[in-house]
Amino acid sequence: MPAADVQHLLETTALRSPERIAVTEPDRGEVRYAELNRLSGLLRDYLRHVGVGPNDRVGFFLPKSIDSIVSIYGILKAGATYVPVDPGAPTTRNAYIFANCGVRAVIVHGHFANQLRAELTSLNANPVFIVVPESEEALVLRDVLEALRERTGFIATSTHCSRPDDLAYILYTSGSTGKPKGVMLTHRNALSFLDWCTETFQLTEQDRCSSHAPLHFDLSILDIHLPIKHGASIVLIDEKTGKDAARMAPLIARHQITTWYSAPSILALLAQYGALDQHDYSALRQILFAGEVFPVKHLRALQRLLPRPRYYNLYGPTETNVCTYHEIPKPIPEDRTQPYPIGRCCSHLECMVVDEQGMPAARGAEGELVVRGPGVTQGYWNLPEQNAKAFLTDARGNLWYRTGDLVNEDADGNYIYLGRRDRMVKKRGYRIELGEIEACLYQHPEVEETGVIAVPDEEYGIRIKAFVSSRGEKRLSIVALKAFCAGRLPNYMVPDLFVFHPHLPRTSTDKIDYQALKAL
Amino acid sequence: MSDTKEQVKQFILEQFLPGAEPDELTDTTPLISGGILDSLATMKLVTFIEQTFGITVQAHEADEDNLGTLRDIERLIRSKR
Numbered sequence A: 001m002p003a004a005d006v007q008h009l010l011e012t013t014a015l016r017s018p019e020r021i022a023v024t025e026p027d028r029g030e031v032r033y034a035e036l037n038r039l040s041g042l043l044r045d046y047l048r049h050v051g052v053g054p055n056d057r058v059g060f061f062l063p064k065s066i067d068s069i070v071s072i073y074g075i076l077k078a079g080a081t082y083v084p085v086d087p088g089a090p091t092t093r094n095a096y097i098f099a100n101c102g103v104r105a106v107i108v109h110g111h112f113a114n115q116l117r118a119e120l121t122s123l124n125a126n127p128v129f130i131v132v133p134e135s136e137e138a139l140v141l142r143d144v145l146e147a148l149r150e151r152t153g154f155i156a157t158s159t160h161c162s163r164p165d166d167l168a169y170i171l172y173t174s175g176s177t178g179k180p181k182g183v184m185l186t187h188r189n190a191l192s193f194l195d196w197c198t199e200t201f202q203l204t205e206q207d208r209c210s211s212h213a214p215l216h217f218d219l220s221i222l223d224i225h226l227p228i229k230h231g232a233s234i235v236l237i238d239e240k241t242g243k244d245a246a247r248m249a250p251l252i253a254r255h256q257i258t259t260w261y262s263a264p265s266i267l268a269l270l271a272q273y274g275a276l277d278q279h280d281y282s283a284l285r286q287i288l289f290a291g292e293v294f295p296v297k298h299l300r301a302l303q304r305l306l307p308r309p310r311y312y313n314l315y316g317p318t319e320t321n322v323c324t325y326h327e328i329p330k331p332i333p334e335d336r337t338q339p340y341p342i343g344r345c346c347s348h349l350e351c352m353v354v355d356e357q358g359m360p361a362a363r364g365a366e367g368e369l370v371v372r373g374p375g376v377t378q379g380y381w382n383l384p385e386q387n388a389k390a391f392l393t394d395a396r397g398n399l400w401y402r403t404g405d406l407v408n409e410d411a412d413g414n415y416i417y418l419g420r421r422d423r424m425v426k427k428r429g430y431r432i433e434l435g436e437i438e439a440c441l442y443q444h445p446e447v448e449e450t451g452v453i454a455v456p457d458e459e460y461g462i463r464i465k466a467f468v469s470s471r472g473e474k475r476l477s478i479v480a481l482k483a484f485c486a487g488r489l490p491n492y493m494v495p496d497l498f499v500f501h502p503h504l505p506r507t508s509t510d511k512i513d514y515q516a517l518k519a520l
Numbered sequence B: 001m002s003d004t005k006e007q008v009k010q011f012i013l014e015q016f017l018p019g020a021e022p023d024e025l026t027d028t029t030p031l032i033s034g035g036i037l038d039s040l041a042t043m044k045l046v047t048f049i050e051q052t053f054g055i056t057v058q059a060h061e062a063d064e065d066n067l068g069t070l071r072d073i074e075r076l077i078r079s080k081r
Helices: A006-016 A033-049 A066-077 A091-100 A110-122 A140-152 A187-201 A219-230 A245-254 A264-273 A296-305 A384-390 A434-442 A478-486 A514-519 B003-016 B039-053 B070-080
Strands: A021-025 A029-032 A057-061 A081-084 A105-109 A128-132 A167-173 A181-186 A208-211 A233-236 A259-262 A286-290 A310-315 A324-327 A350-354 A367-372 A391-393 A399-409 A415-420 A424-427 A430-433 A447-457 A461-470 A497-500
Touching: A006 A033, A006 A066, A006 A187, A006 A219, A021 A033, A021 A066, A029 A033, A029 A066, A033 A066, A033 A140, A057 A066, A057 A091, A066 A081, A066 A140, A066 A233, A091 A110, A105 A110, A110 A128, A128 A140, A167 A187, A181 A187, A187 A219, A208 A219, A219 A233, A219 A259, A245 A264, A259 A264, A264 A286, A264 A296, A350 A399, A384 A391, A384 A399, A415 A424, A424 A461, A430 A434, A434 A447, A434 A461, A434 A478, A447 A514, A478 A497, B003 B039, B003 B070, B039 B070
Parallel strands: A021 A233, A057 A081, A057 A105, A081 A167, A105 A128, A208 A233, A208 A259, A259 A286, A286 A310, A461 A497
Antiparallel strands: A021 A029, A167 A181, A310 A324, A350 A367, A367 A399, A391 A399, A399 A415, A424 A430, A447 A461
C-alpha cells in the first residue's frame, strides 16, 4: 500500500530495503535505511518527550548533513511540521522565522546555538533546544539522542499518521514587505508532487541522487523525499563544495550520480570550470534544472560535454513546486539563442493564463500563469492579506494560485516565460520591461550595478527610477546617462530619475532587492 | 548665460534633472534627443515658457528645432517678444 504521508515513505522503504544506503555525506559518513529509520524514530520519541505534538512546528538550523535528514524525518514522524532555515543566513533572520511560526523545538548546530537562543529570547520565543555539537564526523545527532535517552529514559512511540491536509513543512521565502514569508505545504502537496516525479523521472533503487539545493529551497523536496520513496541513495553536496566546480565535478563522477538537480548557474559553472572531460559521467542519466532561465549558449556547451543524460527544464514557484516542465531536445541547434520554453503543465496540476482582469486570456495571448491542484499551497503562515492577494477565484468559484509570472503559449502548446508581472509596467500606454532598461545601463562602461523600478506618481502616472552604482570614483553625469539610454532605447524608456548609491541592496539569494529600492 | 536661458535652465534642472549638477546642462546639451524631455515634459516646458515670458508657442513649434537645446529655446523666446 502506498504511503499516505511523507514519513511513511521512509518507514515503507526501510522495511523493504533496510540494507540499502540511504544518505551519503561524502568523505564523512553514510547511513543505511534501517539506521536512518531508527535514528529518526529516536528523534521522534525525544520530541514527543519534550512536548511536541501533532501539527506543532519544529525548526532545524544545521549545515547540510545526515543529521539534517534525520531531523526532517524525526520531526515528521512526531506528526509535526518541519521548518528548515538557511544555515548561511544571519542568525537574526533565522530566529525571526522560528519565532514567526512559533516552533516548539529547534535542532541547532553548536556553532549557532548561543546566538540563536539570545535572538529568540529577545523575540519572546522559548522553544526546546536540541544542540548538535560541532564535529569533524557525521551522525553527531545519533550520539546526542542516545545520550538523551540514557539520561531521560524517553520511551519508544510509534510514527504518527498524518492527514493529507496536515502541514508537512513550511518553506520561508523573501517577502515583499522585506520580511520572509512562510509557504505552508501539506502532505498532499508533497505526495502529489512526488507522484508526478515518479511518473516523469522513473527513479529506481539503483539511482544515486545529488542533493545540491539547500534544505530550505523547494528543490530539496525532490532531492530528499523522491529517493527515499524509491529506496535510492542521496548524495549530499555541502554548501562549500556546491559553489566550487573543481570539487563538485569529480564528486559527481566518483559517487556515480545518476540524477542531478540544481539551478542553471551551477551547471554553467560546471561546464566552464569543472573539467568535465576528465571524469566519468557514464552513470549520469538525467539533469534537471530550475529557478532561472538557462542561457542557451551555456546549455548547449553543457550538452556537448555531457551528451548522454536527458535534460529537463522545470519551472514553478515554491507555492506550487514544479508546475510546468520541458524536455530539452538533442542536440540543441547551433543557431538557437531563444531560451527553451517552461513547457507543459505537470499532470497533477492545472494551469491557465489570465489577463489583467483575471479572466482567461485568448489562446496564445500573453498573461499571468495561474495554477490549481493538489500540489498548490494553502497559503502563507499567518499572513491573511498576502493570501488574499496570492489567489484568484474563477467564475466557478475555484481558487487559482497567481504565480506573478507572465507567459504565453506557443504553437506547440508549450508555455514561454516572458518575465515577472511586476517587472513589466505601462507608461502612457507603452509597455516597458524594466529589465530591458537595466540591460541597457549595464552596457555603460562606468555602471557597476543598477536596479530600475517604477514609482507611482500623481502627475505623471508612473516614473521610471534608476538606481546606479558606479565602477570608479568618478561621479556619473545624469545628463550623460540619459543621453546614453536615449541612444539605445525608445524615448519613453529613458529613466526619469537617476539615484546614485555606492552599493545596491541585495536579497539573501543575491538578487537586487527591489523592495528595498522602493523604500529608499 | 542670459537671464532668459538661466530661468529656463533652472526650470529644466528642477523638474526633469533632479540630482544633476547644474553644469551638466549646457547651452548645447540635446534635450529631446538626449532623453531629458519626453512628450509630456515638452508640454510642461512649453506651458512654463508661455506663462513666464508671456508668449504663445504653437503646437507645430514645440519640436526639436525650437526646443532642442537651451540655445534654441532662447532663440525661440527672443523671436516672439
